[in-house]
Amino acid sequence: MKKRFASLWFRHLKTDWMTVGQPQLKEIPFVLAISTHGKLIANACNVLAEQEGVYPGLAIADAKAFLPSLKVVNERPGLTEKLLYNIAHWCIRYTPLVAIDLPEGIILDISGCAHLWGGEESYLQHIVSRFKHHGYDVRVGIADTIGSAWAIARFGNGNTIVETDKQFDAILDLPAQALRLEATVLQRLQSLGLKTIGSFARMPRTALRRRFGKHLVLRLDQAIGDEDEFIVSIKPIFPYEERLPCLEPICTANGIELALQQLLNNICKRLTGEGKGVREAVLQCHRVDGKIEQISIGTNRATAYQQHLFQLFALKIPQIEPALGIELFILEIPKVEEADPVQEKLWSHRIGLDNPVVTELLDRLKSRDPACEISRYLPAAHYWPERSMKMASSAQEVPTVDWQIDRPRPTRLLSIPEPIMVTAPIPDYPPLLFRYKGEVHTVKKADGPERIEREWWIDKGEHRDYYAVEDEKGRRFWLYRSGHYDDRAPNQWFLHGFFA
Structure with a gap:
């Protein structure tokens, strides 16, 4: 499957966040300032401040000289990282592979995901409209490579989708800054009149490396797809995961049950084909307000029996508060094990609990009351009554000795x-x-x-x-x-x- 990436660029990340919390700031020019060497420096500017000539790095005293009405807000330490971390977690609804791209971006690996929204065009529009609804200005670029998606998002014409294998042509007219180069390399390119990527992209790599260093060659090759580039996801990736986006927000328990049945049907078919079963499962419900409702279950033995897993989840569905509605369901299976073939025995002192009816009953009892402790005991090689048995570690643990049944013992x-x-x-x-x-x-x-x-x-x-x-x-x-x-x-x- 061809790799596809989406780069999200939040041009006014911190000022948008301030405006969301304080709507009155939307009508006035303001900046977030930091103290550097004893003086205040603008670190982020809203749109109105930029239109008046204020830019990041400008001294606040100089900005106030030509814009006395400028409002200055002290920036919180670590604000950028915190905002991007929260946004990245929110973006998990679009793909399980999400990475933070400092200082103002998010990278999504959308390979095999866009079809769930009806294609990349609908996928992109959904992302942009949702962030706009929450008060954030975002520009998105989609391409085969991280480098080209990053370049298109920041230097392209609005929200752009680059067709598969067309990334080289798509970046030729973009400025050299679109390759994520160091300032010294950019200055050298500018001094030679190489202002666009197309002005040097077709030059021999040896000449580029000798004149501008290996980093330029690496970034160019990454952007056009000749060099691999990877992201580090903020969340562990589970090999067994199913996602179900909703055309309309789900607000009822019946709707949640229908979505859960579909997710379980897909995951159980796959597990059955691989001879594996569920030991732990988590259902995440992503609400339209950005919050996540989550319930989880566990089983005593690995199982891929859909109805049993549904019954365990059904006991906890009342805990889910859909609020204005759920727009995405994600079923994760963080723990799977090999599923043994079902044996036609109920209790056996040599085999243990292998009957699925019994283990499913134990699972339901545990799910209904998490405080319920269900234990199984095996015979131990001791005559003293208190030591004549031991607690089993699992339903499948095999006893090492036989029960002593030659003398009466209490229940x-x-x-x-x-x-x-x-x-x-x-x-x-x-x-x-x-x-x-x-x-x-x-x-x-x-x-x-x-x-x-x-x-x-x-x-x-x-x-x-x-x-x-x-x-x-x-x-x-x-x-x-x-x-x-x-x-x-x-x-x-x-x-x-x-x-x-």
């Missing part, structure tokens, strides 16, 4: 055993009664004792004698006595778990 195990008061007839018998949280339970059935010794290589302490008991209401508990019976230590009994 719910307390992380910290809770002390209870019991009445037991003789040392090795289960209790007849026990009190737990103020309630007295009468034991009707019991099984035990099961002695579990401490793992001496890990810690020291008493053994435990466990009993599985059932009370008068059919509720089943897992109790234990710590150490040997001692009538002088009544608080030896603990409740450690509950059976189903």
